[in-house]
Amino acid sequence: MMWRIDPASDEPLYAQLVAQVRLGVAHGTLRPGERLPAARDLAASLELNMHTVLRAYQVLRDDGVVELRRGRGAVVAAAAADLSDVERAVAELAAAARRAGLSAQTTTTLVTEAMHR
Amino acid sequence: MMWRIDPASDEPLYAQLVAQVRLGVAHGTLRPGERLPAARDLAASLELNMHTVLRAYQVLRDDGVVELRRGRGAVVAAAAADLSDVERAVAELAAAARRAGLSAQTTTTLVTEAMHR
DNA sequence: TAGTTGTTCTAGTAGTCGTAGAACAACTAG
DNA sequence: CTAGTTGTTCTACGACTACTAGAACAACTA
Numbered sequence: 001m002m003w004r005i006d007p008a009s010d011e012p013l014y015a016q017l018v019a020q021v022r023l024g025v026a027h028g029t030l031r032p033g034e035r036l037p038a039a040r041d042l043a044a045s046l047e048l049n050m051h052t053v054l055r056a057y058q059v060l061r062d063d064g065v066v067e068l069r070r071g072r073g074a075v076v077a078a079a080a081a082d083l084s085d086v087e088r089a090v091a092e093l094a095a096a097a098r099r100a101g102l103s104a105q106t107t108t109t110l111v112t113e114a115m116h117r
Numbered sequence: 118m119m120w121r122i123d124p125a126s127d128e129p130l131y132a133q134l135v136a137q138v139r140l141g142v143a144h145g146t147l148r149p150g151e152r153l154p155a156a157r158d159l160a161a162s163l164e165l166n167m168h169t170v171l172r173a174y175q176v177l178r179d180d181g182v183v184e185l186r187r188g189r190g191a192v193v194a195a196a197a198a199d200l201s202d203v204e205r206a207v208a209e210l211a212a213a214a215r216r217a218g219l220s221a222q223t224t225t226t227l228v229t230e231a232m233h234r
Numbered sequence: 235t236a237g238t239t240g241t242t243c244t245a246g247t248a249g250t251c252g253t254a255g256a257a258c259a260a261c262t263a264g
Numbered sequence: 265c266t267a268g269t270t271g272t273t274c275t276a277c278g279a280c281t282a283c284t285a286g287a288a289c290a291a292c293t294a
Contacts, residue, residue: 012282022223023230038239049284054240063220070240071292081217086227089210094231096202103180104232106139108225110203113140114211115221129251155270166253171271187271188261 001030005046013048017056025065025076026083036066036074118147122163130165134173142182142193143200153183153191 001024005016024030036042039057043050057074060066067077097107118141122133141147153159156174160167174191177183184194214224 014282019226022226026219026223026227040239050240051285052283055282057240063222065223068240069292070290071238071294073239083217083219085213086210086217086219086224089206089213090227090231093203093206093210093228094234096206097232100198100200100203102143102200102203104229105180106143106182107203107232108228109136109139110143110207111210111225111228112136112221114207115214115224117211131251157270167271168254169252172251174271185271186261187259188263188269190270 001036003042003046005048013052014056014059017053018059021056021060021065026086028083030076032076034076035072036076038073118153120159120163122165130169131173131176134170135176138173138177138182143203145200147193149193151193152189153193155190 001020003017003020005013007013009016011019021030021036030036036057037045039050039053042048043053046053057066057068060074061068064077066074068074093107093111097104102110118137120134120137122130124130126133128136138147138153147153153174154162156167156170159165160170163170174183174185177191178185181194183191185191210224210228214221219227
């Protein structure tokens with residue numbers, strides 16, 4: 001797994017890690033059972049604090065994306081369902097939103113509203 | 118326009134206002150040229166601080182959703198294009214994501230990624 | 235048993251969020 | 265022109281979050 005962290009972003013560092021793992025699992029780059037780097041190691045290689053990485057892992061655990069166990073690390077849990085429908089829908093939405101001149105912000109607001117209903 | 122603010126939410130108050138205006142414009146509830154309440158008035162009726170409302174208005178201005186002018190208030194700017202395609206795509210995505218068991222979080226992460234590409 | 239790894243604790247700095255009050259400048263309506 | 269409206273800008277404060285830092289601890293692995 002490739003990690004790309006932007007310290008200058010307004011998105012919190014831990015949230016960037018969370019998003020990348022989510023995407024990896026959704027796209028199949030990260031497969032169920034696969035192990036994420038130990039928090040200490042990932043923190044060292046990304047020049048972050050261990051607590052920052054652990055916070056990301058804990059968010060992912062609370063969301064059911066990974067399982068955490070001492071001595072074993074973070075393991076991808078979610079048995080990813082078939083996401084071809086989702087990916088197609090995402091692509092269609094992105095195209096339609098772009099045609100309509102909607103910002104990414106407004107688009108995700110619409111999606112959030114639709115999902116919470 | 119109906120305003121619903123939840124002070125207990127983890128979403129910042131100003132962000133809640135921003136999202137509601139975005140949705141109003143996208144759905145056609147708020148039409149181009151329509152005027153939003155004066156920041157002082159809206160703050161008073163929602164029991165917020167004027168600065169909190171103004172922050173929301175400024176975010177919306179920076180995004181081109183409204184225009185701000187002293188003495189005239191906040192006016193809806195964006196000439197909303199036809200959004201039927203977008204709404205259909207949003208509904209399809211929400212359904213597909215729900216079938217696949219994706220969280221709203223992960224789904225919006227996918228959308229954000231697709232829009233920024 | 236020894237090493238690995240997440241968990242928990244305290245602690246400090248920096249920044250954001252929201253509130254608060256005040257003065258100011260551009261615009262509108264009469 | 266005048267008076268009122270409304271966004272803009274400034275300073276200030278308390279509460280909270282984000283991140284870093286160091287340390288000890290507990291559960292698991294090999």
